[in-house]
Amino acid sequence: MLQCIVLVNTLVIVMKKLFLLLAAPLFISSNPYEKKKPKKDSLPNIIHIFADDLGYGDLGCFGATDIKTPNIDRLAKEGMKFTSFYSASSVCSPSRAGLLTGRYPQRMGINEVFFPESFTGMPPEEITIAEMLKQRSYATGVVGKWHLGHREQFLPLQQGFDSYFGIPYSNDMESVVYMRNNAVETFTVDQRYTTRTYTEEAIGFIDRNSERPFFLYLAHTMPHVPLYASERFKGTSERGLYGDVIQELDWSVGEVLKKLESEGLLENTLVIFSSDNGPWLVMEDHGGSAGPLREGKQYTFEGGMRVPTLAMWKGKIAPGTVAKALATQMDWFPTIASLTGTELPTDRPIDGKDIAPVLLGTGTRPDDSFLFFSGAELQGYRKGAWKVKKAYEGFEGNKWMKKVAPHDSLLIHLEKDIGEQHNLYRAQKEKAQALFSEMKNAHQKMGPLPESQVVLSADDVSHFTYLKSKK
Numbered sequence: 001m002l003q004c005i006v007l008v009n010t011l012v013i014v015m016k017k018l019f020l021l022l023a024a025p026l027f028i029s030s031n032p033y034e035k036k037k038p039k040k041d042s043l044p045n046i047i048h049i050f051a052d053d054l055g056y057g058d059l060g061c062f063g064a065t066d067i068k069t070p071n072i073d074r075l076a077k078e079g080m081k082f083t084s085f086y087s088a089s090s091v092c093s094p095s096r097a098g099l100l101t102g103r104y105p106q107r108m109g110i111n112e113v114f115f116p117e118s119f120t121g122m123p124p125e126e127i128t129i130a131e132m133l134k135q136r137s138y139a140t141g142v143v144g145k146w147h148l149g150h151r152e153q154f155l156p157l158q159q160g161f162d163s164y165f166g167i168p169y170s171n172d173m174e175s176v177v178y179m180r181n182n183a184v185e186t187f188t189v190d191q192r193y194t195t196r197t198y199t200e201e202a203i204g205f206i207d208r209n210s211e212r213p214f215f216l217y218l219a220h221t222m223p224h225v226p227l228y229a230s231e232r233f234k235g236t237s238e239r240g241l242y243g244d245v246i247q248e249l250d251w252s253v254g255e256v257l258k259k260l261e262s263e264g265l266l267e268n269t270l271v272i273f274s275s276d277n278g279p280w281l282v283m284e285d286h287g288g289s290a291g292p293l294r295e296g297k298q299y300t301f302e303g304g305m306r307v308p309t310l311a312m313w314k315g316k317i318a319p320g321t322v323a324k325a326l327a328t329q330m331d332w333f334p335t336i337a338s339l340t341g342t343e344l345p346t347d348r349p350i351d352g353k354d355i356a357p358v359l360l361g362t363g364t365r366p367d368d369s370f371l372f373f374s375g376a377e378l379q380g381y382r383k384g385a386w387k388v389k390k391a392y393e394g395f396e397g398n399k400w401m402k403k404v405a406p407h408d409s410l411l412i413h414l415e416k417d418i419g420e421q422h423n424l425y426r427a428q429k430e431k432a433q434a435l436f437s438e439m440k441n442a443h444q445k446m447g448p449l450p451e452s453q454v455v456l457s458a459d460d461v462s463h464f465t466y467l468k469s470k471k
């Protein structure tokens, strides 16, 4: 049985490699000039800056008045602000799996977050944005939090990235270390300097790759708890340490933009800024704000999954535009394929949609629906302005998760009621039932989904069983 699984796994990896190999010459042969000499400005660079647990109400351009974020606000001013942008999940690992593969994380059984003791990770046969971009010889790097498994076979270098530096999981977990590529670089991490260190690493990556197309995934550890800001930023905001941390992240975005400007790359680089999920509200003032949205991280209310998102591409995205229609973190996968002329995998479903027409102002997203999963359970569905959410028994609350009151089945008109306060379920029951039935169909269409991956293995306590048996 085990041999069989190993064989199937090997076969899948071989097939994935074959896809990547076959896809590359396909494109090159249709454009031989690029093969000989890739023009510096022919392929866009892509930088995806990902904050951790940053809320919808934590940026100036999203209405925060007690945190100053001029550099991040510049992305909105000179680019596009997405006001209905969803993360694939309301927690870290599945959200990141969705971003990098363009697929609902449930397709990979990634329903919970990985821990330092996890022996599992995102399956190596998944195809990431980085692997896809290798068709066009992109330089690819990750700086920051990976959180898709830290055993060697799951690390970024085995998923299409040329380099990796960062804390491989959350910064509140045991064994916080900095890894470089496949190895631990240091066991002593002073988290006051994490944002600064990541920024220096990111600038170094741009510097090394300024002459060729690159993809940089800069996944900050902050503002996930425990919060740390360097001396320069401590006490600078009007929202305590949390605000200081965001202001340091804002400085970091400014440094990246400055570097692009000094290299003459700003007009050829798509800069994306977003968050992996909503604010961790149970952390009180050490968590962020969801602004007008209901609840936060770990929940399928808007506050858990609607994330502040910006995209700037000088000369390509019209300055100061606001995209109100639904879009998702999974969309970057097909969008980046479209913008770079790479082939999408055809052997698996891709859930994201190409939003290049939205960015370039030439069209709309070809779909306006979204599934709200909580772990393996499908809890809600959005179609256009409407959202339905299954009845919920409530949660008493603990130190990890906020207390949330029970609720009936919900029907919400999100364009009129962003805070999900007015339940129209009873008034428009037919509408709600039609949406619930669409939700069920969409779920069924996904086909059988794998079992949830085991994130914490059971302890071997046979020695205690033995000692007990002697008594």
Ligand SMILES: [Ca+2]
Residues within 6 Å of the ligand: 052, 053, 091, 092, 224, 276, 277
């Ligand atoms: Ca997170």
